[in-house]
Amino acid sequence: MTDAPDPITALTDPEPTAPPHSQWRDVWDQFKTHRGALVGTFIFFVIIAAVFVGPWLWGIDATFIDVRARNQGPSWAHPFGTDQLGRDTLARMMAGGQTSIAVGLTAMLLALGLGSLVGVLAGFFRRLDGPLMRLTDLFLSLPLLPLLLVMVLLFRETLNGAFGPEKGIFILIVVAIGVTSWMPTARIVRGDVLALKEREFILAARSIGTTNYNLITRHILPNVMSPIMVSATLGIANAIITESALSFLGLGFPPDFPTWGRLLNDATVYLQDYPERVFWPGLAISLTVLSINYLGDGLRDALDPRIRGR
Amino acid sequence: MLTYTIRRLVLAIPTLLFISLVIFLLLELAPGDPMAEVPLTVPPEVKEKMRLALGLGEPTHIRFFKWMWQFFVIEPMVFADWLFGTDLAGGQQRVLSWQFRSPVMDVVVQRMPQTLWVVAMSYVVGVLIALPIGIYSAYRQYSLFDQAGTFITMVGYSVPPFFSGVLVIVIFSVQLGWLPSIYDTTLVVVDWATFKQQLMQMVMPVMVLALQTTAQISRFMRASMLDNLNQDYVRTARAKGLSEMTVVMVHVLRNSMIPVITVIALGVPQIFGGAIITEQIFKVNGLGQLLITAIQANDLPMVHTVTFMLAVLIVLFNIVADVLYGVLDPRIRYD
Numbered sequence: 001m002t003d004a005p006d007p008i009t010a011l012t013d014p015e016p017t018a019p020p021h022s023q024w025r026d027v028w029d030q031f032k033t034h035r036g037a038l039v040g041t042f043i044f045f046v047i048i049a050a051v052f053v054g055p056w057l058w059g060i061d062a063t064f065i066d067v068r069a070r071n072q073g074p075s076w077a078h079p080f081g082t083d084q085l086g087r088d089t090l091a092r093m094m095a096g097g098q099t100s101i102a103v104g105l106t107a108m109l110l111a112l113g114l115g116s117l118v119g120v121l122a123g124f125f126r127r128l129d130g131p132l133m134r135l136t137d138l139f140l141s142l143p144l145l146p147l148l149l150v151m152v153l154l155f156r157e158t159l160n161g162a163f164g165p166e167k168g169i170f171i172l173i174v175v176a177i178g179v180t181s182w183m184p185t186a187r188i189v190r191g192d193v194l195a196l197k198e199r200e201f202i203l204a205a206r207s208i209g210t211t212n213y214n215l216i217t218r219h220i221l222p223n224v225m226s227p228i229m230v231s232a233t234l235g236i237a238n239a240i241i242t243e244s245a246l247s248f249l250g251l252g253f254p255p256d257f258p259t260w261g262r263l264l265n266d267a268t269v270y271l272q273d274y275p276e277r278v279f280w281p282g283l284a285i286s287l288t289v290l291s292i293n294y295l296g297d298g299l300r301d302a303l304d305p306r307i308r309g310r
Numbered sequence: 311m312l313t314y315t316i317r318r319l320v321l322a323i324p325t326l327l328f329i330s331l332v333i334f335l336l337l338e339l340a341p342g343d344p345m346a347e348v349p350l351t352v353p354p355e356v357k358e359k360m361r362l363a364l365g366l367g368e369p370t371h372i373r374f375f376k377w378m379w380q381f382f383v384i385e386p387m388v389f390a391d392w393l394f395g396t397d398l399a400g401g402q403q404r405v406l407s408w409q410f411r412s413p414v415m416d417v418v419v420q421r422m423p424q425t426l427w428v429v430a431m432s433y434v435v436g437v438l439i440a441l442p443i444g445i446y447s448a449y450r451q452y453s454l455f456d457q458a459g460t461f462i463t464m465v466g467y468s469v470p471p472f473f474s475g476v477l478v479i480v481i482f483s484v485q486l487g488w489l490p491s492i493y494d495t496t497l498v499v500v501d502w503a504t505f506k507q508q509l510m511q512m513v514m515p516v517m518v519l520a521l522q523t524t525a526q527i528s529r530f531m532r533a534s535m536l537d538n539l540n541q542d543y544v545r546t547a548r549a550k551g552l553s554e555m556t557v558v559m560v561h562v563l564r565n566s567m568i569p570v571i572t573v574i575a576l577g578v579p580q581i582f583g584g585a586i587i588t589e590q591i592f593k594v595n596g597l598g599q600l601l602i603t604a605i606q607a608n609d610l611p612m613v614h615t616v617t618f619m620l621a622v623l624i625v626l627f628n629i630v631a632d633v634l635y636g637v638l639d640p641r642i643r644y645d
Contacts, residue, residue, distance in 0.1 A: 136319060142332070154337075155339075
């Protein structure tokens with residue numbers, strides 16, 4: 001007598017051993033394996049925390065002038081030294097970082113909104129595709145840096161009058177950077193939307209009478225989130241560099257309203273006597289942009305389903 | 311291919327006209343007055359005459375068409391006169407700079423050599439450094455060289471030129487005193503000593519601009535090589551006994567260069583834009599510096615002309631990139 005044969009194992013469904021993963025859990029698992037991206041994310045959040053929480057802990061005001069303590073090197077009272085008016089460089093770095101990062105984030109959001117809007121409209125509505133893409137090509141052939149300079153110079157006075165010197169220049173720079181950097185996002189989003197539009201789930205949604213608005217917001221947009229997020233990270237880096245370049249050329253924020261680019265510009269005047277002063281703002285810009293670029297690199301890998309799970 | 315090129319060139323004309331109109335209208339909004347620096351003792355009616363002399367009296371559209379006529383008809387005629395010694399232009403009105411009171415193109419021609427020396431040289435140097443780095447890091451993927459190369463290109467990508475430029479000035483001019491921090495454009499190369507001086511003053515601006523180029527192009531080169539290294543034709547080439555050198559440097563490299571060359575072509579106008587900042591750092595009085603001073607001095611004809619020339623460069627090199635792609639890659643057919 002032999003034992004009764006086991007039921008054919010191949011025919012029984014194996015019970016899932018682990019609860020199902022959500023998509024974002026998979027993304028995070030892939031993201032974790034990219035060490036550069038993890039370090040970049042960490043550094044970026046440290047910089048944000050230092051810049052926004054730091055002024056509460058560090059008592060000296062960024063605009064406080066102490067003429068007797070001017071042009072000092074690093075000391076315990078002033079870890080990064082002081083500038084030609086005796087203002088504390090550490091406090092100015094934190095205040096400058098707030099502006100630089102705020103400009104980067106807002107300009108990125110604006111560019112992203114514009115780019116996604118144009119991309120989705122061009123990809124979804126065939127009639128709009130031609131004109132909108134010609135517009136994108138046209139914007140791509142504009143010489144952006146000179147136009148940015150011209151725009152800042154032209155509208156500075158008007159906006160200063162309307163919103164006050166700080167808010168006016170902030171709005172101006174954010175809008176100027178935003179309207180000149182949405183084109184790559186628009187192109188990527190359009191390509192993805194064109195491919196998505198032919199898929200069955202869109203057909204199914206359409207066949208049960210989903211309106212165009214709901215199709216876009218519920219079915220198309222969630223599926224193009226990953227390219228949008230990747231261009232968001234690159235957009236922040238780009239906006240921070242552009243703002244610093246404008247400030248560096250003396251066409252950005254006014255002198256008593258520091259940003260990292262402005263601090264770097266001020267420091268180059270004293271390059272012969274105090275060369276160490278250019279170091280901190282430059283390092284801050286470079287480190288922020290580097291960490292964001294690594295973050296974007298990791299995000300791109302993590303959001304790409306072809307790479308994920310390998 | 312020829313029809314495609316011609317079609318693209320013809321299509322570029324309305325684009326460029328439109329861009330020119332956009333720039334002109336933007337400048338038209340300028341609040342600045344070119345008469346602002348004229349002393350207050352000058353009576354208003356004289357000021358009015360001066361404005362008319364600058365061509366400001368006429369309505370916007372007439373001035374735009376006048377600019378177009380001057381830029382597209384008279385300036386080429388002046389160029390032909392200079393080239394062949396003819397007299398086509400016959401002293402007709404050219405695009406005048408308000409700041410210099412002389413034709414814009416003359417100033418541009420004066421400034422061009424400095425920019426071309428620094429910018430073109432840096433682009434060539436950057437590409438020449440980038441290609442071997444890209445090839446080798448793809449060939450030894452994930453090796454120490456590749457990891458270091460990736461990190462360095464990432465850094466080169468992230469450090470803006472206005473920091474790297476100032477940093478090299480601090481190190482090599484202020485601390486070590488090896489290189490001059492200001493670019494002397496009056497220097498004429500006549501003998502060995504002046505040649506050496508010219509070389510010394512070019513090193514820093516060229517290397518700062520080249521760092522950015524290198525970072526971008528070596529990334530593309532590496533990715534493109536990686537795409538090709540795993541393809542079947544590479545295995546075939548190895549299987550028939552070709553040396554590793556031939557396989558990589560002839561078969562893979564030639565195929566990988568196709569996208570890289572288009573990227574190189576697309577980058578040319580960008581580098582001119584980037585030169586604006588680098589010229590400001592090293593005090594090179596080239597085109598970028600000209601543009602900045604013109605913007606600050608409200609010299610609208612100058613800003614319009616220089617910006618438009620940059621736009622022409624961008625459109626032109628976009629076409630060059632597309633056409634090159636079609637010429638180099640037989641799989642791509644536009645017609």
